[in-house]
Amino acid sequence: MRKATSLCPALAALLLLTACGSEHAGAPATAAPASGSAVTAAPTDGVRITSVTIPSSKPTPGHDGLSVHADPLPTGDSGISAAYTVTNTGTKALTYTVLFDFSTDAGEVMANRRETVRSVGPGATVEGTVRLGMPGPGTSRVTRVKVSQVTKVPASEAPPEAGECPPSGIRLTTDDGDAAMGLRVVGIHLENCGKQDYSVNGYPLLELLDKDLRPVQGIQIVQGSGGISTGTGFDEPARPLVLKPGESALSGLMWRNTTESGPAADIPYGRVRAKQGADPVTVTPHLDLGTTGKLAVRPWTRPSR
Template identity: 90%
Template sequence: MTRVKISRVTKVPASEAPPASGECPPSGIRLTTDDGDAAMGLRVVGIHLENCGKQDYSVDGYPLLELMDKDLSPVQGISIVQGSGGISTGTGFDEPARPLVLKPGESALSGLMWRNTTESGPTANIPYVRVRAKQGADPVTVTPQLDLGTTGKLAVRPWTRPSK
């Protein structure tokens, strides 16, 4: 007999769940996150946008974010900064935002970055982020498990083309 311990259960509204692998939502846009990377208190999670539809899709600037707690209620008191916000340098987060047109099959990349620094005061652990590729886009709720410590700051990278 094998014993399994469930360490975390997440739930998102079905209408905002990331699409199943290989599935293209009715919007024609697939938005997902990766598993992220963490080292020495610096955390980065990639946000991936794929045009899986039949028409061009334009983005300009940064994805729109809403931080949510375990009950899917909005979290207050966290600054979302465009670019690195001084969290770390050399990460690509400070590249200028440029308009992108994604043809069917093309992708764009953004990301979230933060430090898990804990000093005095309450820590912020944010399980859910509602992401919109742009104003008016359908939201997708992802579960990056942001462990912001006491920093109160989350950086977002502009949409860019993935490196080849």
């Protein structure tokens, strides 16, 4: 269980680990930081790895002092994990989503794991543990764990957890999107998880935000495809929809990441409302708009069956 705590003495932010024995049979070893050195690198957006555990791959002496045995790994798990802390230095409660890379000595990433840490209060530090689980077949030995990416949104505007229905009775989320030949499309999903009918008519309302959650200016947000691409459903006419409990609607964002002259726009966040007056949800579509300066929004439609 996560708990708020004061920040413990820091260990290495990124640890290079060698195999080490266990204290007794069946107990995985906890790897120590290289040379026992303290952290010198700053945390990544408030997230710091404090220790890494890798089970022993060496045989250890048996109780008779003569025979040897290998320490068993946990069933269905590699036993590899990293402890981390998340510290909110801001003035509002934030929900963090952290992407961790598990890699080899050579820096080759073998797997990613994503952790969401909800409602970290101002000035608070929360502890957590990320686990590799069972690596895929043919995976090289993992010896390093690092923080690859951190996103953080206001806790009151974070997308709901899977299976959770917000007090509004409306779940608004985005998917991982699709990319092909420089064209990007991210779906926006609206589900009526409440007990009353919910109506929408037209397009979701969108505000673009920078890494500090401040409004971004200079981007043209167009209703429909805006000439970005045809045959995508973005030019379907907007129609009023009434969603009964359990029903859903679909919208989306579309852009190209073409880069020509001038600075490229890379926008991490979008604040979305299903309609005027609806509660906002801040999502993380990571809009790499290049120098196009244009983002298309699809009207609310019923998902195809």
